[in-house]
Amino acid sequence: MALECINPHDLPTPQTYTQVVVATGTRLVFVAGQEPEDVHGKLVGQGDLAVQAHQVFANLGRALAAAGASPKDVAKITIYVVNYRRDEHLAIIEAARVTLFGDHKPVDTLIGVETLSPGYLIEVDAIAVVDG
Numbered sequence: 001m002a003l004e005c006i007n008p009h010d011l012p013t014p015q016t017y018t019q020v021v022v023a024t025g026t027r028l029v030f031v032a033g034q035e036p037e038d039v040h041g042k043l044v045g046q047g048d049l050a051v052q053a054h055q056v057f058a059n060l061g062r063a064l065a066a067a068g069a070s071p072k073d074v075a076k077i078t079i080y081v082v083n084y085r086r087d088e089h090l091a092i093i094e095a096a097r098v099t100l101f102g103d104h105k106p107v108d109t110l111i112g113v114e115t116l117s118p119g120y121l122i123e124v125d126a127i128a129v130v131d132g
Helices: 049-066 086-101
Strands: 002-006 020-024 027-034 074-082 107-113 122-130
Touching: 020 074, 027 049, 049 074, 049 086, 049 122, 074 086
Parallel strands: 074 107
Antiparallel strands: 002 020, 027 122, 074 122
């Protein structure tokens, strides 16, 4: 499986994601929105975006592993954040994202939403491409 990450010269080069990812593989893995829940389905980090973001990305890593995928196989993520404020939230989300992806920067879309499940501040889903 190969992901070719492209930042076209005539588009701005983002710091936290890639503009275009071309994926070559034989199997697609779709991961549902991961929520800031522990293994028992209990919300973690009530009111704390940093704690919730770390939990969400940790859960995403576990979901990928269950499908035989790794973070490096992820072509796209979508991040949903309640009452998103770029100046306050982007660095927090990026710090959590990097714990899973390291320097791999899949395409991402960040969407500010009015609400998620009660008390939930962030949710992330993913699409990965793997061989086999």
